[in-house]
Amino acid sequence: xxxxxxxxxxxxxxxxxxxxxxxxxxxxxxxxxxxxxxxxxxxxxxxxxxxxxxxxxxxxxxxxxxxxxxxxxxxxxxxxxxxxxxxxxxxxxxxxxxxxxxxxxxxxxxxxxxxxxxxxxxxxxxxxxxxxxxxxxxxxxxxxxxxxxxxxxxxxxxxxxxxxxxxxxxxxxxxxxxxxxxxxxxxxxxxxxxxxxxxxxxxxxxxxxxxxxxxxxxxxxxxxxxxxxxxxxxxxxxxxxxxxxxxxxx
Amino acid sequence: xxxxxxxxxxxxxxxxxxxxxxxxxxxxxxxxxxxxxxxxxxxxxxxxxxxxxxxxxxxxxxxxxxxxxxxxxxxxxxxxxxxxxxxxxxxxxxxxxxxxxxxxxxxxxxxxxxxxxxxxxxxxxxxxxxxxxxxxxxxxxxxxxxxxxxxxxxxxxxxxxxxxxxxxxxxxxxxxxxxxxxxxxxxxxxxxxxxxxxxxxxxxxxxxxxxxxxxxxxxxxxxxxxxxxxxxxxxxxxxxxxxxxxxxxxxxxxxxxxxxxxxxxxxxxxxxxxxxxxxxxxxxxxxxxxxxxxxxxxxxxxxxxxxxxxxxxxxxxxxxxxxxxxxxxxxxxxxxxxxxxxxxxxxxxxxxxxxxxxxxxxxxxxxxxxxxxxxxxxxxxxxxxxxxxxxxxxxxxxxxxxxxxxxxxxxxxxxxxxxxxxxxxxxxxxxxxxxxxxxxxxxxxxxxxxxxxxxxxxxxxxxxxxxxxxxxxxxxxxxxxxxxxxxxxxxxxxxxxxxxxxxxxxxxxxxxxxxxxxxxxxxxx
Numbered sequence: 001x002x003x004x005x006x007x008x009x010x011x012x013x014x015x016x017x018x019x020x021x022x023x024x025x026x027x028x029x030x031x032x033x034x035x036x037x038x039x040x041x042x043x044x045x046x047x048x049x050x051x052x053x054x055x056x057x058x059x060x061x062x063x064x065x066x067x068x069x070x071x072x073x074x075x076x077x078x079x080x081x082x083x084x085x086x087x088x089x090x091x092x093x094x095x096x097x098x099x100x101x102x103x104x105x106x107x108x109x110x111x112x113x114x115x116x117x118x119x120x121x122x123x124x125x126x127x128x129x130x131x132x133x134x135x136x137x138x139x140x141x142x143x144x145x146x147x148x149x150x151x152x153x154x155x156x157x158x159x160x161x162x163x164x165x166x167x168x169x170x171x172x173x174x175x176x177x178x179x180x181x182x183x184x185x186x187x188x189x190x191x192x193x194x195x196x197x198x199x200x201x202x203x204x205x206x207x208x209x210x211x212x213x214x215x216x217x218x219x220x221x222x223x224x225x226x227x228x229x230x231x232x233x234x235x236x237x238x239x240x241x242x243x244x245x246x247x248x249x250x
Numbered sequence: 251x252x253x254x255x256x257x258x259x260x261x262x263x264x265x266x267x268x269x270x271x272x273x274x275x276x277x278x279x280x281x282x283x284x285x286x287x288x289x290x291x292x293x294x295x296x297x298x299x300x301x302x303x304x305x306x307x308x309x310x311x312x313x314x315x316x317x318x319x320x321x322x323x324x325x326x327x328x329x330x331x332x333x334x335x336x337x338x339x340x341x342x343x344x345x346x347x348x349x350x351x352x353x354x355x356x357x358x359x360x361x362x363x364x365x366x367x368x369x370x371x372x373x374x375x376x377x378x379x380x381x382x383x384x385x386x387x388x389x390x391x392x393x394x395x396x397x398x399x400x401x402x403x404x405x406x407x408x409x410x411x412x413x414x415x416x417x418x419x420x421x422x423x424x425x426x427x428x429x430x431x432x433x434x435x436x437x438x439x440x441x442x443x444x445x446x447x448x449x450x451x452x453x454x455x456x457x458x459x460x461x462x463x464x465x466x467x468x469x470x471x472x473x474x475x476x477x478x479x480x481x482x483x484x485x486x487x488x489x490x491x492x493x494x495x496x497x498x499x500x501x502x503x504x505x506x507x508x509x510x511x512x513x514x515x516x517x518x519x520x521x522x523x524x525x526x527x528x529x530x531x532x533x534x535x536x537x538x539x540x541x542x543x544x545x546x547x548x549x550x551x552x553x554x555x556x557x558x559x560x561x562x563x564x565x566x567x568x569x570x571x572x573x574x575x576x577x578x579x580x581x582x583x584x585x586x587x588x589x590x591x592x593x594x595x596x597x598x599x600x601x602x603x604x605x606x607x608x609x610x611x612x613x614x615x616x617x618x619x620x621x622x623x624x625x626x627x628x629x630x631x632x633x634x635x636x637x638x639x640x641x642x643x644x645x646x647x648x649x650x651x652x653x654x655x656x657x658x659x660x661x662x663x664x665x666x667x668x669x670x671x672x673x674x675x676x677x678x679x680x681x682x683x684x685x686x687x688x689x690x691x692x693x694x695x696x697x698x699x700x701x702x703x704x705x706x707x708x709x710x711x712x713x714x715x716x717x718x719x720x721x722x723x724x725x726x727x728x729x730x731x732x733x734x735x736x737x738x739x740x741x742x743x744x745x746x747x748x749x750x751x752x753x754x755x756x757x758x759x760x761x762x763x764x765x766x767x768x769x770x771x772x773x774x775x
Contacts, residue, residue, distance in 0.1 A: 052772065055772070056769060056772065059677070059768075059772075061677075061767065061768050061769050061772075062769070082682065083681045083682060083683075086676060086679045086680060086681050086682075086768075087321075087322075087679060087681070088679075089677065089678065089679040090321075090678060090679020090680075091321070091679070093679075095677060095678070097771060097772060101670050101671065101673070101674040101771050102671070102674070103331070103334075103671050103674070103675070104338060104671065105331075105334040105335040105337065105338035105339075106331070106334050110334075114675075114678065115678055115679070117323050117327050118322070118323045118675075118678060118679055118680055118684075119321050119322075119323075120318060120319070120320055120321050120322050120323055120324060122313075123327075174772055
């Protein structure tokens, strides 16, 4: 609990189990980790290890069976109702998904401006800001296209612009490169890294692509619902290789 | 036990929430309409640049009256989002709104025919002025009379505008060596006007006099052949000039009465039937003179009078009315009153307004008189048509019901299609009630649009039918038929109804939408 104000995310003794036919499946077992402010953290692990469930729990969408989740110092499950949680996400959390989703009825720039609309910001102001954001991801030329007309790589860039427009403290990315080819993935990750330092964002990213581990300040290795290791990939190259080999085997 | 105790509290809370909900929905309706006006202004502002200021100011005003807290989306934006969704699915929106339009149009069409035919029938039965008139008569075998005193009493009743007495007698007409009896009405010009009796040829007389100057006899001038017992007998002769005093003596009966010379302008308004009976052509009717002797009898005379008959006098036809059923004619009221008639046959009372008539009639009836008005007939017609309209409206409601099922279906499908979108919005931080409002906006917009287009379409269909029927009527020699009528309150009711249908059909999908989890946006397929 010390220095909670320095922590963007703190997960404490987290357990999550799902009811299935014939009993329960424990997906997350006694998870503990912290992400500091302005840190770039990556959660990695094989498919089915509980990465997504963990992410949902941090987003306030999946109530843990036991344990606590603190986001920006707030115990989100003990204090917040669903709507309060929504307000919290709206103000403090930006999201990038594996597959970008859009409100299909409106064009790219309006989609990017949508988080600002939810914050009650006027149309002119938010479209101006959206144009700036699109420019910073080099997608301004596509502002008046329908999002569905864009390639996956372009969509992810726009998605990143949308996640950043409301200037949230935390960006949560769920396998953002999962659908992209190598080049597009690299360019997206470049942007993500750039923004994290430029705008001082805390980034929590889930991936199974170890290529990007070197960008992260902290890596959390999840295996079979348990935290196997928390380490700093930049200082621990060896660790990375081991992990990488381990994953390649899988 | 606890449940039972809590029941009243829960009931009150429930009622409170219903009131609150109704209030919220009403405000939302207002916002939706305000939004449509905003769109209209924006559209105009694109063409007329000087309106840009107005557009911005109005937009600010809307966001202000919406009253959303600073950090939440205003409902105007939600409505905007709903409109974007409707635009994105043009065909679907068109078909859904089209269904609503047809449903509403069916109701409007059927009910407006109901209203139209009703006013057509009522207009044939009664004119507008007649709706504030009533006829007064005395009940048979009563000692009530409609005389000058009574008329003064009536005039002083509240809400009475006019009291117009009428005297009916029999006229013995001689014309071209033939003679015939027919009804003669002594009326004022005002009476003719109020009864809408207006000549098609010539004009009506102008006499409005009801008070004769012959109330007291000062000089007696008995006509030849008049037989009186005493001078007191001159009761009748108050208006009589009797020639020769020598004959006063044995007998009691007055057989001939001369109309006083002071009553000039012996003009009569006759009807077409009159002309037919006397075999006068319509072209030659004006200025034809005929001789008439008035015979009064019955209740209009005093008790001690039995029958009075005037000497024949010459009348000139100055107007012909279109009525060709029963031969009769009108002469100025004062002419007949001068015969010595103190009690009138009938009186027509005009009330200050239509809704005051009832109270006026009640007052008169409380005096023992009989009133009759065309309003009674109209009331019966109205009640008949109101049942007919209900049946027609029910038929239309079937169409509306089908249409609202269509809308319900559209919204549900749209909801399923947009599951991910809703998940995304929720993950981004949209609240449940905002999601609900966005869906409701869509259904309310579709409903309202269907309502407006439906009224227009129903009206057009009605007018087409009217044109077809009128064409047939005109080719058969009748006039244009106004069979379509949409009263303002009915259009307002329809707009309200369509909006209500929008809310009701939208409620379920909107509620379902709020239950969609944000996790839908995170899953990858």
